[in-house]
């Protein structure tokens with residue numbers, strides 16, 4: 001997370017007592033530990049260095065020098081990041097305030113609150129570890145395609161173990177308040193107008209009721225599978241041993257590509273793993289039936305009789321694991337060719353959020 005120490009904080013530090021100076025020294029250390037990225041104006045750093053040199057820890061001036069060198073790049077990054085933290089005073093305002101200014105989300109807090117919330121690198125939580133790993137890759141793609149430094153990304157990863165555990169995990173992490181928390185769950189929406197799962201509703205409530213460095217995101221699409229670039233799905237399948245099954249999966253991916261271009265809205269809500277068949281659509285009825293009405297049958301479905309066929313064909317149940325394995329091969333140049341920032345918009349949006357949350361100092365100084 002980028003942490004901006006405002007000039008008003010620096011002015012207080014220049015005349016502060018030992019306790020406050022200790023907090024300041026601690027926050028500066030977070031930059032060297034590469035937990036976050038500390039940003040301060042060069043003039044503010046000079047003021048602190050001149051005013052209270054005897055109260056700085058031995059390593060603090062060295063780290064402040066690095067922060068000074070990085071300041072102009074830091075301000076330019078800050079203007080482009082979607083999420084960051086601002087510290088304006090030593091111990092007020094007491095409460096963390098989350099404000100949104102022209103699309104940017106800023107947590108404003110005191111120095112003492114910041115030391116609770118920023119002790120460790122940001123925590124990226126998915127339903128499973130493989131989801132968290134995939135979201136981190138989205139951030140890497142976002143960084144590379146936008147010309148940002150992918151090495152500045154630093155998150156610890158965690159899992160809820162399933163969508164239903166989301167609210168419990170969120171509350172537990174908020175109670176701990178040791179690090180910025182980013183929780184991402186599948187929305188499980190069946191149509192755009194659908195409310196999503198109970199866990200999603202509950203997590204949104206937790207977010208609105210807590211003063212915490214906690215961000216909850218759920219996919220606009222049905223599941224993570226729906227926002228995965230089809231190029232990556234195809235790349236992962238191509239890694240499998242040649243077999244008639246593999247030919248079938250590749251053929252189905254081609255069909256999915258056509259669906260994505262002819263019915264982009266519906267594509268976000270089809271079942272990528274198991275396929276979406278007429279019988280299932282009819283069993284849901286109502287809004288689901290109406291929503292998928294324009295989609296033609298593309299292949300035969302093998303569900304138990306009386307089914308007119310798939311409107312979207314199945315790829316394979318394990319596709320997320322395969323994509324995770326494929327991404328872990330770290331052939332960045334290859335995987336990037338498989339992502340199209342114009343088509344894979346939700347993938348890039350998730351990447352932007354994760355990148356912002358995980359933005360940290362990439363260079364060791366001491």
Ligand SMILES: [Zn+2]
Pocket residue numbers: 277278279280301302303304307308309310
């Ligand atoms: Zn069927």
